[in-house]
Amino acid sequence: MRKIGISEIEDIAMGAALLGAGGGGDPYVGKLVAIGAVKECGPVTLLDPDEIPDDVLIMPIAMMGAPTVLAEKGIGGKEYETLYKMVSRFFGREIYALMPIEAGGVNSMLPIAAAARLGLPLVDCDGMGRAFPELQMVTFTIGGLKATPMALTDEKGNSVIFDTITNKWTEELARAVTMSCGGSVSVSLYVMTGGQMKQYGVKNIVTRSQKLGEAIRTVKNSAPLTPEEHFLQFAEGFKLFKGKIADVLRETRGAFNYGKVVLEGIGEYKDRQAFVQFQNENLLASVDGEILATTPDLICLVDTETFSPVTTDALKYGKRVMVVGLKCFEMWRTPAGIELVGPRYFGCDTDYIPLEKRCEGGTANV
Amino acid sequence: MRKIGISEIEDIAMGAALLGAGGGGDPYVGKLVAIGAVKECGPVTLLDPDEIPDDVLIMPIAMMGAPTVLAEKGIGGKEYETLYKMVSRFFGREIYALMPIEAGGVNSMLPIAAAARLGLPLVDCDGMGRAFPELQMVTFTIGGLKATPMALTDEKGNSVIFDTITNKWTEELARAVTMSCGGSVSVSLYVMTGGQMKQYGVKNIVTRSQKLGEAIRTVKNSAPLTPEEHFLQFAEGFKLFKGKIADVLRETRGAFNYGKVVLEGIGEYKDRQAFVQFQNENLLASVDGEILATTPDLICLVDTETFSPVTTDALKYGKRVMVVGLKCFEMWRTPAGIELVGPRYFGCDTDYIPLEKRCEGGTANV
Structure with missing residues (x-):
């Protein structure tokens, strides 16, 4: 208490x-x-x-x-x-x-x-x-x-x-x-x-949220790691992409926000392209045509400087974001969980493969 | 009881x-x-x-x-x-x-x-x-x-x-x-x-419904009046028109039945035309362009032989019907009643005029 x-x-x-x-x-x-x-x-x-x-x-x-x-x-x-x-x-x-x-x-x-x-x-x-x-x-x-x-x-x-x-x-x-x-x-x-x-x-x-929020707030003072490394370590996040928002397609329908955001790579991701599809929440992240994460794993967009989360309704042209994958709660990875919230429920034509498997030996850095 | x-x-x-x-x-x-x-x-x-x-x-x-x-x-x-x-x-x-x-x-x-x-x-x-x-x-x-x-x-x-x-x-x-x-x-x-x-x-x-139903059921044995006269007398109905259904326009939208029925006159109404507009219930009856009855007064279509009521979802091409007006419950004729269920609420561009006034000296027979 x-x-x-x-x-x-x-x-x-x-x-x-x-x-x-x-x-x-x-x-x-x-x-x-x-x-x-x-x-x-x-x-x-x-x-x-x-x-x-x-x-x-x-x-x-x-x-x-x-x-x-x-x-x-x-x-x-x-x-x-x-x-x-x-x-x-x-x-x-x-x-x-x-x-x-x-x-x-x-x-x-x-x-x-x-x-x-x-x-x-x-x-x-x-x-x-x-x-x-x-x-x-x-x-x-x-x-x-x-x-x-x-x-x-x-x-x-x-x-x-x-x-x-x-x-x-x-x-x-x-x-x-x-x-x-x-x-x-x-x-x-x-x-x-x-x-x-x-x-x-x-x-x-609630406690986990509070600790994550505290880490985002204090991430600047984090030597010897870079702020980004510190953030990823604390959030146990998989870095999937870093880019500038090049386009946002958005539609409010049936009390949902549907859409897709297109990202053009920056830094080590220069000349590469990613997109993230959403229905209120981000559903699928794909880099150069390769799917790196899907629901129910968490796909989070954060500001590249402050690591503040960027919600789907705050996506704007020109904003620089990092796409981070977080493992979901284990119950979501059971067959019953996948049936309820897996990619196919949302109309994404792919099986659920855990984030860490998709990123294994791939382009993502943890 | x-x-x-x-x-x-x-x-x-x-x-x-x-x-x-x-x-x-x-x-x-x-x-x-x-x-x-x-x-x-x-x-x-x-x-x-x-x-x-x-x-x-x-x-x-x-x-x-x-x-x-x-x-x-x-x-x-x-x-x-x-x-x-x-x-x-x-x-x-x-x-x-x-x-x-x-x-x-x-x-x-x-x-x-x-x-x-x-x-x-x-x-x-x-x-x-x-x-x-x-x-x-x-x-x-x-x-x-x-x-x-x-x-x-x-x-x-x-x-x-x-x-x-x-x-x-x-x-x-x-x-x-x-x-x-x-x-x-x-x-x-x-x-x-x-x-x-x-x-x-x-x-x-409930009792009124039962008596009306009984009257419809027994209307054939009703000398010296004609069955029609007997029905109208018992129902306290205004005869507005008699005709053959020439067209039915119908649409189910928003859990309502909307539509309009066009009638071609028969008998004493030969060569005349009427239409009745409805939203689940009949809203307005017009003969040769003259409005003879509107909601909240009751506009009822009945079979010309049996006097059985014909509901809006049972309207069919060729059916012969009599259009009868009945006075509504008095509380509907107050300003509050008209505001709630008068013709303008349903989008009919006319004031409410009581049925008996509209029919006074007009074409309707009581």
Whole structure:
């Protein structure tokens, strides 16, 4: 058990945005929401998963929709109370603690804001260890847990509870409502017991985000390694490419951001070309026609100087970025994980091959 | 208090289909569902509104979506139990009785099926006295009642509860989910107290439907009046036109049936032309360019021989129909009623003028 205040939030937002793998929203937007809540209501208690009793109810909090829309539309302060009331009324029980469902600049932050405003502790655990675009894409689905009852509310005060036969149906129906509400909403889903959380969750993800954020913040003072080497070592990252953004193709459709970014090599990658394909999150990175990484491994674009993560909605012509691959949580590499979030689910015509195998003896440096 | 069995159901379905004003679904589909439930579970108790205590909860039951889809997709038997559980859980209270929300061949019947299967009484009252295409279009909206909590379930077992800031938002969100569920679902909305039902409801509508149905069934034996005169007298109907269907333009879009039917005059209307515009229900009837009736008054097409109502999804080239206007429930003629369901809401460029005024000294015969 420890406290999360403003300085912790700054680091968590930065590190979680890196783990967002291009998605999960703008950490600047996210941290403003969390810092605002903590300033108003005091710091949040972060609980280690092992501190949680098995039979209590844990309520994940997230936003659903396109991060691009969220940045325009904003998040109010009443949504969490509405979600809490809906969920506790449904179960006829109190909620013991909140948790994030995914990493990412926004969805790491909203649970902190909710915990501050509701006076509840937050659990150091999520259901992805990264970000993914669809709501059935959590380790809890592999564990057979239901997404529903799922509570959804918008900033205007409309609220909906879903109870569906499959998590794919939850995605279908909740996505339709999200679109009707303007493209982004606040949700609670995969409400689970402490025991289920401990069995299927990605543990200590908040702490990992915070350490990554701290490393990015302090990376300049890191002799004898170069800052880049230090960053890659700390993040356990595979360097896939370094280049200048030459083109961004982008489309907001069905409450998702779809697109592709084209990179022209710089430095040791001069005269080479790469592209990264995304659906909210980066899905596939290819250099000179060779695929170097695919989902569910994390493909992260970071600024070449500051190592700050660059989300898919912040991609701009001329920006210099390094493409880094991070190994995903091990449960994603099982057959059930690959079926749920592997490249073929997203329409990429390739099998999943682990990042470290694709990079073996290839062009990537670790 | 009286019992509703199979013979009552036959008449109610027929009369309610007439009051459906072209919408509300096929009475044949509707009555099969109700008769099936009554055969299995026994007859239903119909309560007079005045028999209901003020403080009990009344739960309306209906289907939402395009009647054309419903006829293909069918209705299961478990939906009502799901809806009952969702609503009673939400309120933490038992439900005292069910009621229909609108007339029409299907939505008059589903509440009877639900009452039989749940072993609950049905109240002789609804919220329209006819059918309308959107869910905020009930007298309860004029009375300031909320549509939500609205419970929705599909035949697959998915279920959703809505709690929205306005009844228009309920329509928006529930319509999106209805579309995602395939275009038709079972719902409960405007759950209200007995007192509210008595203040704003259209009373004795089930009994009125039954009497209309009985009149249609027995209209042949009606000397000294002609069958047509007898039908018009009993229904208090304005005869607007008689013709052969020359064209039907139809489109299913956004879970609605939109369209227009063109009629070529027969008998005393020879060489004249009429058209009727609809959105699930008939909205406007015009003869030789002169508007003779608009929503919220009821525009009903009936077979020229049997006087059976012809719903908008049963319109076929060559069919001979009489167009009949019926006065709507008085609350629809108030400014609030006109704003909610008047011709301009549906995009018809005319003010609402009561049916009897439009027909005064005109071509219509009463």
